[in-house]
Amino acid sequence: MIKPLFLAHGSPMMAIEQSVYTKFLNDLGRSINPKAIVVFTAHWTTETLTISASDAIYDTVYDFYGFPEELYKIKYPARGSSIIATKIKNKLINSGIDVKTDLTRGLDHGAWTLLKHLYPKANIPIVQVSINYTLPIEQQIKIGNALKELGSEDILILGSGNTVHNLRLVDFGSKAIDSWSKEFDDWLIDKIENKDINALNNYKKYAPHANLAVPTADHLVPLFIALGSSSELTPRVIFRDYQLGNLSYLCYEF
Template sequence: MLPSLFINHGSPMMIKQQSDYTHFLKDIGKRFTPKAIVIFSAHWEEKVTTVSFADGPLETIYDFYGFPDDLYEIAYPAPGSPQVAEKLEKLFQTHGIPSQRDNKRGLDHGAWVFLRHMYPEADIPVVTVSVNPFLSAAEQYKIGEAFRTLGEENILVIGSGTTVHNFNYIKFGQQHPEPWAVEFDDWLIEKIQAKDLQSLVNYEQLAPYASRAVPRAEHFVPLFLAMGSSSGEQTPSVLYRGYEFGTFSNTCFEF
């Protein structure tokens, strides 16, 4: 039985970095050996939940600008899996969740950057699923619930995003985190470990500094999608906690 995970995908610069966080990602990759990986990526937004049916090797999407030229030469040619994608489509149908197909979509940097550290051989099939940041947190959780049985089939579900993500408060070169970012994550961790879903889905009203930590929800909703995908049999845990640039949170969870 595999859990579901919430992983911070990091900056594109993480592709080449060797850090405490990238070492953590490598260790996680050694811990889990799934037959396939399903990723809700913060960097793929659609109004209707969309599943990638691309076969592979999947295209590496460079959805970032202004970075060193050699980053655009690095590829992650993982295989896709139309078979797993069809399974996801049927699960959505069973749960009454509208979905659609994308037959060409490859891997954006919300998927392949961290996967390159976890599974550098790029030999595990990957299927990505879009997010809609305009749905409520409760609706996100329900979408995730459609995938609750995937862990039993050795399919790893990952929500790829960030708990604190606000470019207006970035502090380049700052090594220590801003207190407000820590306070937001503290609240989040407490509610997640207590399985206090009622408070979590109302985080906008209840969490300290919520509007500052989550000015737009695209990086935050993968947390609810991953949480909903969990079997719920174990107590959620913090896999990693750290901060970059004063405010960007690398906090990761296992559900």
């Protein structure tokens, strides 16, 4: 049994940095040996859920600008898996969820910056899945629910995003943590660990500083998909840190 994960992908610079967080990812990858990985990434947003369904080696997508040239030379040459993609598609359709497939899109940095540290050999099949962050939270959880049996097949479901992600408010010179960022995560942790799904469904109404922490939900909803895909729902914080004043690196195992 492999439990679902929600991991923070933060800045693209993580791909070329060595830090406490990248060491955590290195160690985490060594502790989990999946036969395939399904990545729900905040950086692929579509109206209809879309699944990468090619067996080819992915292109590495540099969906950012203004970073050092070194970053644009990194490749993560993982292959896809049409067999796993079809399995995912069928499970989602059987749960009443509309899906499409895609044969050309590469891995965006929401996927490869994490995978480079988790599995640097790029030798595990990857299936990347888009999100629609405008859907209600209960629908995000339903998407995860449709895939909860995958863990028993040693397939890792990975939600990639950030619980607090407001690039307009990050402070590149700050070494302190903005209190509002921590307070939002404290609330989120409490509701997850108490399985208060109603509160989570209505986080915009109840969570402190939700408008600051989550100006758009794209980086948060992969957490709810991962939560929904848990067969046991035994949530555990496995890493927590903050960078740039308020960018959250809260990570969960479900």
